[in-house]
Amino acid sequence: MKRNVKVSSAVIRRLPRYYRQLSELQEAGTIRISSSALGKSMGLTASQIRQDLFCFGEFGQQGYGYKVDSLREEIGEILGISRGHTVVVLGTGNLGRAIIENFRFSSNGFRLLAAFDIDPHVVGTRIAGVPVYHADTLESFLQKNPASVGLLTVPIAAAQEMGDRLVSTGVKGIWNFTNYEIAVDPERVVVESVHFSDSLLALSYMISQREEREGEESV
Amino acid sequence: MKRNVKVSSAVIRRLPRYYRQLSELQEAGTIRISSSALGKSMGLTASQIRQDLFCFGEFGQQGYGYKVDSLREEIGEILGISRGHTVVVLGTGNLGRAIIENFRFSSNGFRLLAAFDIDPHVVGTRIAGVPVYHADTLESFLQKNPASVGLLTVPIAAAQEMGDRLVSTGVKGIWNFTNYEIAVDPERVVVESVHFSDSLLALSYMISQREEREGEESV
Numbered sequence: 001m002k003r004n005v006k007v008s009s010a011v012i013r014r015l016p017r018y019y020r021q022l023s024e025l026q027e028a029g030t031i032r033i034s035s036s037a038l039g040k041s042m043g044l045t046a047s048q049i050r051q052d053l054f055c056f057g058e059f060g061q062q063g064y065g066y067k068v069d070s071l072r073e074e075i076g077e078i079l080g081i082s083r084g085h086t087v088v089v090l091g092t093g094n095l096g097r098a099i100i101e102n103f104r105f106s107s108n109g110f111r112l113l114a115a116f117d118i119d120p121h122v123v124g125t126r127i128a129g130v131p132v133y134h135a136d137t138l139e140s141f142l143q144k145n146p147a148s149v150g151l152l153t154v155p156i157a158a159a160q161e162m163g164d165r166l167v168s169t170g171v172k173g174i175w176n177f178t179n180y181e182i183a184v185d186p187e188r189v190v191v192e193s194v195h196f197s198d199s200l201l202a203l204s205y206m207i208s209q210r211e212e213r214e215g216e217e218s219v
Numbered sequence: 220m221k222r223n224v225k226v227s228s229a230v231i232r233r234l235p236r237y238y239r240q241l242s243e244l245q246e247a248g249t250i251r252i253s254s255s256a257l258g259k260s261m262g263l264t265a266s267q268i269r270q271d272l273f274c275f276g277e278f279g280q281q282g283y284g285y286k287v288d289s290l291r292e293e294i295g296e297i298l299g300i301s302r303g304h305t306v307v308v309l310g311t312g313n314l315g316r317a318i319i320e321n322f323r324f325s326s327n328g329f330r331l332l333a334a335f336d337i338d339p340h341v342v343g344t345r346i347a348g349v350p351v352y353h354a355d356t357l358e359s360f361l362q363k364n365p366a367s368v369g370l371l372t373v374p375i376a377a378a379q380e381m382g383d384r385l386v387s388t389g390v391k392g393i394w395n396f397t398n399y400e401i402a403v404d405p406e407r408v409v410v411e412s413v414h415f416s417d418s419l420l421a422l423s424y425m426i427s428q429r430e431e432r433e434g435e436e437s438v
Binding site: 009010012013015016017019020024043078079080081083085093094095097098099101102103104105107108109110148149172173175179181190192194195196197198199200201202203204205206207208210211 | 228229231232234235236238239243262297298299300302304312313314316317318320321322323324326327328329367368391392394398400409411413414415416417418419420421422423424425426427429430
């Protein structure tokens with residue numbers, strides 16, 4: 001498959017949504033779907049869908065729609081799901097624990113290797129089967145068990161230091177839940193930060209728009 | 220200020236990022252910023268910034284850039300930060316607890332009223348000062364204390380039922396962390412779902428692209 005390497009970040013952001021939507025369609029037994037039906041289920045236009053997928057090659061057949069399973073597999077390939085990525089979790093507070101216990105790493109192509117903390121009550125235990133080691137042993141562990149990604153859920157005060165240590169051990173990505181914008185060399189590591197506030201503010205906007213419309217209608 | 224009501228969802232998604240970025244600039248003491256500098260700090264082009272902000276009215280002055288504090292305030296207004304939104308949390312597992320303890324609701328214009336659960340060990344306690352009530356009392360509580368938003372962090376098996384109950388009490392938005400796509404009437408309520416997997420898969424994509432490039436270079 002020929003790939004157009006220059007893909008906009010908006011398209012990259014939509015790819016995981018395609019993958020999720022197609023996984024749900026596949027589970028529901030859908031074999032084929034038209035770009036307009038796929039678009040409708042995702043709040044996108046049919047032409048946007050066709051444009052997005054065209055970035056990555058030729059999918060689907062005019063008049064026949066997309067084959068759900070092969071499109072899902074292809075997008076999974078593009079997302080790197082079968083590359084054998086591995087992840088370690090730094091910080092086992094409530095959020096770290098929630099993610100370890102509930103997040104389906106393997107469905108997203110990641111193998112969760114271990115978690116790290118400094119709390120003596122947690123170090124040495126297991127969370128949902130995942131061993132928790134002392135943060136002091138991070139480097140020696142990663143030397144033997146290289147990780148693609150370090151998930152940061154440490155307190156803000158420790159975020160930069162732990163981020164630096166992850167970079168120096170050679171992780172390729174940092175999945176940052178600390179709400180602190182760590183400064184790292186973008187040539188060495190990709191940082192993906194999760195900002196809950198962005199999501200709540202988008203919701204706030206949509207509610208506010210609706211309230212305004214309703215206010216106008218009732219005048 | 221005249222508002223162009225038809226704003227694309229991509230712009231809506233960027234607004235909270237503008238707000239966050241401008242808040243950081245303000246805290247750092249920045250008075251004015253050019254569209255190119257603002258763009259650079261956010262990975263956007265200057266013309267995209269100008270286009271986005273143009274949707275909402277006239278900001279900034281040619282050659283003088285944007286005034287950080289007033290642009291931040293204006294975007295906050297657009298996002299509905301001063302509308303007095305309120306929120307209740309349904310489910311006080313690890314994730315619910317992490318959000319209650321750490322998420323800065325008030326910085327985002329939300330007042331956290333209460334949390335609800337069915338676990339007798341938690342009901343009647345407080346988490347970071349927030350009272351936890353039994354889920355059976357949700358309707359009677361919301362009758363007296365209307366909430367704009369219900370945050371769902373219940374187990375998947377309870378997600379649809381609790382979503383329905385929130386809708387029937389008149390909440391305007393559901394902030395859904397359950398990873399289950401609840402089915403609700405979009406005329407009655409806005410649902411904003413947080414999918415950690417979308418974020419991890421975007422990171423996976425970026426890492427994979429980089430690995431491929433490095434692989435090609437080393438050949």
